[in-house]
Amino acid sequence: MAPRGAQGLVLQRDDHRGQAVLTFGRDDVTYLSSDAGVAALAEVAGYRLTDATRLADVAAIRKRFGERGTALIETTLLRRKAVAKLGDLAEVSEWLFTDDALQQATAAPVARHRAARLAGAVVHDATCSIGTELAALRSTAAMIVGSDIDEVRLAMAHHNVPDVTLCRADALRPVSRDAVVLLDPARRSGGRRRFDPRDYVPPLDALFDAYRGRATVVKCAPGIDFDAVRQLGFDGEIEVTSAGGSVREACLWSPALATPAVRRRACVLDRDEVVTDADPDDCPTRPAGRWIVDPDGAIVRAGLVRHYAARHGLWQLDPEIAYLSGDHVPAGVRGFEVLDELPLREKVLRQALSQRDCGQLEILVRGVDIDPDALRRRLRPSGRTALSLVITRIGTGAGERTSVFLCRASAALT
Structure with missing residues (x-):
């Protein structure tokens, strides 16, 4: 015991x-x-x-x-x-939490973004937990109600959002009608993540069955397998959202709530930028220009790198790699100004870093099996200048090579 x-x-x-x-x-x-x-x-x-x-x-x-x-x-x-x-959502310094509930709770910017998309709707949060989403929806939705099967979390929600109607109910047994149903199945247990959507609590496939034909919004882990979701019968819009420089979640919007012709969407809340698969994706592949750009994780995760590049006049270094290049950096984005292109030979890299008095060294890697921390220790930078190495695979088959771009990082431009 x-x-x-x-x-x-x-x-x-x-x-x-x-x-x-x-x-x-x-x-x-x-x-x-x-x-x-x-x-x-x-x-x-x-x-x-x-x-x-x-x-x-x-x-x-x-x-x-x-x-x-x-x-x-x-x-x-x-x-x-x-x-x-x-903290931007409510007076959470007076709220009650469990550790798991706080870990799974939606970050304030993301909750507000979702609430904005649901403005004017009648919303039933069927997995309301401690009330985070309800706190965001209070200022946008026409009407809200919350329910949860966990009596302890529901009691905490009564404390946290006392002005919201709450009831105890199993999310797999619908208790509302004519309302958008918001669902946030548990993806953690005792700190452990669940990766298979059928292992969520409640399971994602069971939720799809329970609310088939209803307008639903389902919050999922950002790393969820999009193909697996489609195989479970989901046919709406998958939105990937980032805030504070991190990918926060994937959200599944049923066809009734999705934007027409949009199947994938990336929302970068820090810059209020939205990219969708309905945008043009005519992006060439060319050698590096003045700048290298590492797109926001939400754009990469949503598979919208080419669409983002086309919008900003950038190009890819390789059609299979997410690094972009161009002669400018998009507004609000941190870029890497190319100083030199080098082979992946540590002696050569060490000499180049020494010549430029490199001390603080940032290493970014895509498409190559390299541990940046281990490489940094071996290169032993000891100068006073901050530099970056962007290491990537370019080409395939007999023409494949690993390129190392020695760069100077910009601050995010405005």
């Missing part, structure tokens, strides 16, 4: 990370939402709980609050993590 903490808080051992995982119970949520719990959380928020102070802080909190201290400490730490991820 797993050891228990404060009044129902279960401490389970996660062998993958070797850390204790805390599982909240309903009575924990009841306490944390009470006047006494709110006051206790306000007091615990005054502790630093850093690596340097953690032992002393935890001892003091447990002496003050007894077994309740475990739930108070965990909630305080989760709230601090949530501010960076969700």
Whole structure:
């Protein structure tokens, strides 16, 4: 039996990370939402709980609050993590979370983007968890309702978004009609990722069956196999979204909600740029020009590199590789100005870096099996200049070669 903490808080051992995982119970949520719990959380928020102070802080909190201290400490730490991820969405410093729920929660910019696409709709979030999507939808949707089968997360949602109608329901047993259904199946368990969409909870194929013919929006992992999704019967639009320089998710929009003629979409929220497979993709393949551009991960993941290149007057170095080149850098994009093209020979690279007084060295790799960190250690840059190496495969078969471009990176232009 797993050891228990404060009044129902279960401490389970996660062998993958070797850390204790805390599982909240309903009575924990009841306490944390009470006047006494709110006051206790306000007091615990005054502790630093850093690596340097953690032992002393935890001892003091447990002496003050007894077994309740475990739930108070965990909630305080989760709230601090949530501010960076969700802070633009709501007053999350007062929310309740579980660790898994916070990991899976949609980042604020992405949630707001989805809510904007659903402006004016009646939306049922059928896997509402702790209420992140509902918080974003409050300002755009005509009407919202949330449901979840997990009673603890639903109780947390009642605390987090008290103005939203909520009910307990199984997402595989529809309880609404004439509403857009938003679904976010779990892709983690105890910190472990699930990669097969049929292993999601609920499984993706079962969700498709349950809501066949309905207007649906399904949030998925960004690395999901697009072909596997199509084989499960999905025939709408796959949108890949990035924010803060990282690919955040893939979202499946059913045909009723998809843009006509669009099957794949990339949204780069940092630049408010949208690229779709309905855009032109006439992109040539040519040797490197003045600049090399590494497209945003959402564009690469959505398979829209050629479409992005055509929009900005760029070209590919190789038709199978995502690096682009051109005589300019698109606005808001970081580029790599080509100083030299070199062979992949470490002695040659070391001499070139030394001649240019390279100290800080960034290495980007596509199409070549090279560990950038290991290569950097072997090259031993020790100067004062920041430079970049862009290493890529060019050509196939007998004409295949590995090229190394010695570059100077630009700041993102505006």
